[in-house]
Amino acid sequence: MTHNNPDPDSLGGALGLQEFARQAAGVESRLAIKGKILRAENQAMVRELRIPMDRIEDVDLAEFDCFALVDTQPGFGHTKVPDGVRVDIVLDHHVCADATVDLRDVAFVDVRPEVGATSSLVASHLIEAGVKPSAEAATALAYGIKTDTADLSRNVTDLDLKAWDFLFPFVDRKRLVAITNPRLPAAYFQTLKDALGKVRLYDGLTLCSLGRTTSAEMVAEVADMLLRMEGVRAVFCGGLVGNNYHVSVRTEIGGDAWKLIREGMNDQGGSCGGHGSVAGGVIPLESGDARTLRRLERRLEKNVLAAAGLAGSNAAVLGDRDD
Numbered sequence: 001m002t003h004n005n006p007d008p009d010s011l012g013g014a015l016g017l018q019e020f021a022r023q024a025a026g027v028e029s030r031l032a033i034k035g036k037i038l039r040a041e042n043q044a045m046v047r048e049l050r051i052p053m054d055r056i057e058d059v060d061l062a063e064f065d066c067f068a069l070v071d072t073q074p075g076f077g078h079t080k081v082p083d084g085v086r087v088d089i090v091l092d093h094h095v096c097a098d099a100t101v102d103l104r105d106v107a108f109v110d111v112r113p114e115v116g117a118t119s120s121l122v123a124s125h126l127i128e129a130g131v132k133p134s135a136e137a138a139t140a141l142a143y144g145i146k147t148d149t150a151d152l153s154r155n156v157t158d159l160d161l162k163a164w165d166f167l168f169p170f171v172d173r174k175r176l177v178a179i180t181n182p183r184l185p186a187a188y189f190q191t192l193k194d195a196l197g198k199v200r201l202y203d204g205l206t207l208c209s210l211g212r213t214t215s216a217e218m219v220a221e222v223a224d225m226l227l228r229m230e231g232v233r234a235v236f237c238g239g240l241v242g243n244n245y246h247v248s249v250r251t252e253i254g255g256d257a258w259k260l261i262r263e264g265m266n267d268q269g270g271s272c273g274g275h276g277s278v279a280g281g282v283i284p285l286e287s288g289d290a291r292t293l294r295r296l297e298r299r300l301e302k303n304v305l306a307a308a309g310l311a312g313s314n315a316a317v318l319g320d321r322d323d
């Protein structure tokens, strides 16, 4: 099982673990998810690689001897381990502030927060076991590494590079390109247009609240995009999906995204996690009405500015061209 609304790294890691179980141990497994596959790229990944998966609620868990969590940990806000299930394996690279995480009863724990992608960590087990991955597993793992490390540019360790070199000869490059460049719905560009109108620029720090939006992935995508602006060293981006306010933080390499999200979300409830220059979190709200949302956004902005040493500064916005 992955975290809710699985991203490429969690899907890649899960597929890699299945490959490991099949080839190194002769064990068949099923991949189960909760939530939806939301980004167009992630949907293309599932389609191109024909990733077989079930909804966790449709799986009869009593039929299984072993339960693994990939790219997440028990107790994380975006992961609900089904009642009565004992977790046997945890493969992850996130740091978490939640005190509820308890790994003492888990038989096999491999959590390495310094590694750029869970997919790299899973690939290292394939390397050690001498497993030659299928094109599907290799492509999924490689795409997981590619997305979590922004093309091997962020949070990269020697292990990520070693995993990439190992996987690349097995990767189906044609399908990898199809996954990386899918067609996008018009609604995507509408969201982008709205987001740009809500950007608040401070000295080296950019905030953007999308208001009500389509998915947590959209929040992450806008955060990634805004970090590319010249002079921007950190981005704090949020958006409401249902009654949950999702936050994505990005910093330039060497920055501490987790510190910024922790201090930004201070006293607002919810949960957050992250590693290096990437962090994400979610704040459950009692109501998703406009007033509640505005008040939350104001408190977050105040916290984030204080955390960045910018308390009291004024925001600039992306205005209309006047020429």
Ligand SMILES: [Mn+2]
Residues within 6 Å of the ligand: 009, 010, 071, 093, 116, 117, 118, 148
């Ligand atoms: Mn990951």
